[in-house]
Amino acid sequence: MAASGLARLRDGLRGLSRGLEEFYVAPYRRTMARARRDEEDLFMMLVLSEALGIPNPASGATLELLPEMLDRMHDWHIRQGMKDLPIEGLSCC
């Protein structure tokens, strides 16, 4: 009996903890998601900088990341207001 009571208490506490977390996070979820996206957009530009004509000393490293980023490239160039990808030799859509 005591053990199940304890377990119930632990479940209750865990539920409370989850509730608090939701209470903390939810109101700002959207703002956070947008900030994260802005950051990723900046990163995307760094990765593509060489192709965009900006000299990049770390281009060796960023080139390796390119395949990783391909999936997100379409959304990115649409978001930046460009109907087509401005980089020759690369196409995503």
Next chain:
Amino acid sequence: MDGVNSLVLAVIGVTMMLAGYFLYSKFLSKKVYKLNAEFRTPSHEFDDGVDFVPTNKYILWGHHFTSVAGAAPIVGPAVAVIWGWLPAFLWVVFGTIFLAGMHDLGALWASTRNKGQSIGTLSGRYIGARGRNLFLVVIFLLLLMVVAAFAVVISGLLVAQPGAVIPTWGALVVALLVGQAIYRFRMNLALVSVVGVVALYGLILLGDRFPVELPDQVMGLAPEGVWIVLLFVYAAIASVLPVWVLLQPRDYINGIQLFIGLGILYGSVLIATPTLVAPAWNENVPADTPSIVPLLFVTIACGAISGFHGTVASGTSSKQIDRETDARFVGYFGAVGEGLLALGAIIATTAGFQSLQDWESVYESFSSGGVPVFVEGGGAIMNAGLGIPEGLSATILATMAVLFAATTMDTGVRLKRFVVQEIGQLAGIRLNTVVATIVTVGIALALTFSQGGDGSGGMLIWPLFGTTNQLLAALTLMIVTIMLMRKGRPFLPVLIPALFVLIVSAWAAFVQLGTFYADGEWLLLGIDVVIIIAAAWVLVESAIAMGRVAKEPKEPEDDELLTEAEKLPSRER
């Protein structure tokens, strides 16, 4: 003559509001809004883990309530009891039951039925293209008023209760540390919450021991003026910082603090059962008090009906509601929560004094009411009920009120910055964050100081804030009415309150027009004229839209509208 016991008033008020929830909101959900548990809510239809997230109704209620409740349901009643406790009590209780609850539930329902769109978008959809501009005008005015009014309220409190200075500014440090603990060090939230609240109360003790009073003149400014400037500097900085640094942890701590504060206040009333010393109906009002009708109805906006709730309901709550039937609890009961806060403010400001003479000496003029009285009276009740020293009790309540008002103020600055940027875009000017913030703060600061640097003009701005707030509520209710007419449902429970609110707010605006003209308050006069035009505009546009809808064929109800695939599975039992 012995006055009424405040416990009796509290019990009657709470019982009536609960009856409103159990009976009237049931009627609204069944017959008017016809909430349907099988309706696929936006949170399920567009579930994206960001904006649209199906959320447990109790947690959602917590958000909704803490977003809508702030200092406004305290300030309004604390001013309005000057006409006696009975009118304020009746307006808060009946307002909550028949107006606020109905309005908040209605706004939530309207948005849920429209993909979680905001009231601004809905006014474009149901009223027409001009409806959208109308909404922009009203929301701009409302945000301007709220920022200016709350700056005055906070500065007044910091001067009246110097003990609250350290906890007010120290709470920012606590919030900064909480933000770091959560995001950088990933500490356990429950633990951090406890430590945060303890730290806040530690600061209150410290502030009570070491009150901070500013010198009479700092660079030609009265102490209130200095606080107003500092508050705007703070709000400007807070509104441009990343939200996780300050706004998020501070909102969270304040939310918890709200529940603690309500608990302490009602607990003290329960134990101390003080007598209401103020008259039920004040025959002996100070000479400068305006007429009770219509001013009562705009002085108490939040706590009886507030358009601001509609923006919260349609902005975030509607996107997170799990089942449409949860709207009854989240929307209507959210309004009940705010009504309880307003009722607590009425009791504190009318029962927290020794005698009628004491009370009358506090309410010696219309502009002397407000939060400082709530703090003083509530402090006396807390002293009698829980044995906390009167000064400390007052510091606790003052800190609570300041934090609420500050939360609303910096969020207001942030939102208004977006509106300024949007207006800039319409004018073809691209304003960056810093410039837009400077413009925002500059306008609000000019309005605040146009009333004198000592914050004495706050009582002129306050009813104007109430008027705009009611105007927004009327606009929302008109949209809800139009939606109901299109479906061929009973709409009078919405239309009658909408007309009532529209008429009293326009009437109040006319009354104030005379006051501003007599006082030579040209800036406020100009704003007031804009409000009157906007009110007439709301009336005309909704009349046109309603005339159009009356001729259209009715929309089908859910049983014809929804296919099996569009329904949510019924709840597992």
